[in-house]
Amino acid sequence: MLSRKASKDSHGQDSSYFQGWEEYEKNPYHPIQNPMGIIQMGLAENQLSFDLLESWLRRNSNTMALKKDGVSAFKDLALFQDYHGLPAFKEALVNFMTSMRENKIKYSSDKLVLTAGATAANEILMFCLTDPGQAFILPTPYYPGFDRDLKWRTGAEIVPMHCSSSNGFRITRCALEQAYQLGQELNLKIKGVLVTNPSNPLGTTMTKTELNHLLDFAIDKNIHIVSDEIYSGTVFDCSSTTSFTSIMEVLNERNNNNYNNIRNHVHMVYSLSKDLGLPGFRVGMIYSNNEKVIAAATKMSSFALISSQTQFMLSNLLSDAKFIKKYMVENQRRLKRRKDMLVRGLRKAGISCLRSNAGLFCWVDMRHLLSSDSFEAEKELWKRIVCEVGLNISPGSSCHCSQPGWFRICFANISEDALHLAMHRMKVFTSSIFSVRFPIIMMRKKSF
């Protein structure tokens, strides 16, 4: 009676990943009402800088009242459903992107398509770039939501490109070729590569080397690159080796005959859900030099337009360049501080993290806590962490990681106190594991 899409589990939301969510919702931590409850560390939200946004709103209450220069813009906004987007908002967005990326590229609003969140943006790009049954290569580990967003209604396939801890999960030319081969073996036409940069769940930015490998590969195979840069504003370590480089920047640096072709094959996705912490407002976008993609995506955005009320408010917010600059700097400072807290706390528990410079989470190495080098053991460990330790964290298998034992732990969606508590619980947990495994060592230590 219903379509296959509606009846199957192809939406990908029945993975065991959601069990942790369910447990959390049954028993959520609260400092006073439920101090023994489960602490939510599986949610990549940025809750650190709302006070800054709230104070801006208080100073600019006219924006809320949908007033511009004292005159009500309500009627115009209520009627505004042009899928080209509110011009002032698009201007503000490209200026924001340009300044956030240190003015290395000038973005222009006629290459921007607004969508209700990056979720919609990614799906629309798939509809534009693939026919059903065609595939995109994705480096693992990747955001679990992609299984739904890229594949479900589009009929597209994902061919994983397995990255490993042996080289910090970096993308190599070799791994790209291997994934392409895999695609051939599976009889899938590869249409492109989709990367998340900065990476979710790794929290690392792609190096220029990696980006250039990616470009070379795409040029060689004549395929697309989609760069989901949703976390680009969360880069908190900006030394010369760890600053953020957009795919658009590397593309711009190419100055040879191949440039024209590849220029039309590179597309970027962005959103305000992570940097500004506004996932509820549904603000996403596609950026591309490819006119045909922009034309088709613009029409497709009819199915996912951003509320004009929201476009209006945020265009005012983003146009306050002075405020935004201050916000970005302070936000990044707070993110770094939190990340350092998480890393230190885990270290005290004998757990190390992948060295990261961005994102709202750390990629945590718990391989040494596994009872065996298997995903069953990872699941076992995960269940213990959710139920015994009381932390909802994300197991690497849910991100399609090829190696068991890695977990994503979020640090920006809880209070500082809750983070401290979480670290304390971890320490207690790992101490108990070690004391069980290595009782002799513990005894010896004691006698000292």
Added chain:
Amino acid sequence: MRLLSRKATCNTHGQDSSYFLGWEEYEKNPYDKVKNPNGIIQMGLAENQLSFDLLESWLAKNPDVSGFKRDGKSIFRELALFQDYHGLPLFKKALVDFMAEIRENKVTFDPNHMVLTAGATSANETLMFCVAEEGDAFLLPTPYYPGFDRDLKWRTGVEIVPIQCTSSNNFRITESALEQAYQDATKRNLRVKGVLVTNPSNPLGTTLSRNEFDLLIDFIKDKETMHLISDEIYSGTVFSSPSFVSVMEILKEMTPNDAAKIWNRVHVVYSLSKDLGLPGFRVGAIYSENDAVVAAATKMSSFGLVSSQTQYLLAAMLSDNKFTKKYISENQKRLRRRQRMLVTGLQKAGIKCLKSNAGLFCWVDMRHLLCSNTFEAEMELWKKIVYQVGLNISPGSSCHCSEPGWFRVCFANMSQDTLNVAMKRVKNFVTDSTGAECGSSSVSFTKSFSNWVFRLSSRDHRAPEER
């Protein structure tokens, strides 16, 4: 290997129809009472601009709501983080209550059976994804909203097979037309997954009769895989009798045995774009008693969620029962008055409208002004009306009407003065024999026709989202 997908490069988005010429002409030369009194008057936009003052006054009395405050406290953070695809509970409750109120509380809705989407555009597409496979077909009575060609077919791969309605019985759905459509689909090897009706109808402005409901129910009752989708986006615009009957009311009235056969195959689409005149806020909804449809559609709504900021504002507004009661009644009064103005004005020009009791437009009979009973003649007349009379109206062919000569003319998207000007122009056009004469196309007219053909093929133009 093709660079882009077939969907991106084909024309199934349906936005290259000649319909858009009128839009372009309007945008080049828009009427303004003071600055451009000879410009083209926009009458192709099904927008409701009649009652903004009521909404604005409510907003002025409730400044806290837009300011993200509840009981004096800021709830900005909660809203900023709220992306639960189950929707803001307060908003869903307010919305189902509003929908019930529009239906005079003859039916009530359960918020747990409602899915919020970014506009009815998104709701309709999502329903197609849920109930049909690529290559399946849905039957739609003609004339229908041109946007359906994109919304229902483009990315879903679903086909539309028309149920041809004619003026001989005021465009009512007949059993033979339904059967014929089913045969047509079968001949094309298409599996029919259901019928989609817009009730009240766009572009007719009429509400479905009980007789038509009986036909539709009978049609799908024993075909166990067929669905009935009722797009009730205009339900709040019913301004005169007969009063609006929702498909949900029909279900409620059925015997338990009959209802049992179809209750989980009937789905309603709604939106605040027409009743409240808020197309920019992107508020649509799917309502269904079928849990599986609700579950799937809820997950799919991830691709088109309603901004939490907007959900909160409208939750507060629609929860104000005193306000909604006053708004619904006053809005309908104003729509009725405007429709009367249009009908009377056209009557004075010797032009009749289909008798209507709803919507933001009239379905206008200009068959007697055609040079011949053909769609070419309809196009000729339409261009005259756009260029010479200076009115952008929608030709029936763009709505897949089977008979030439019908036009949709909107009345709620302009001021009263402008409507009066439009009516004067029509009268002049009809009484002025040169203008109405056939074959009297001016040089500039033919020139702009070829310009149009050239332009359409090379430019990407804005498409009217409005219905």
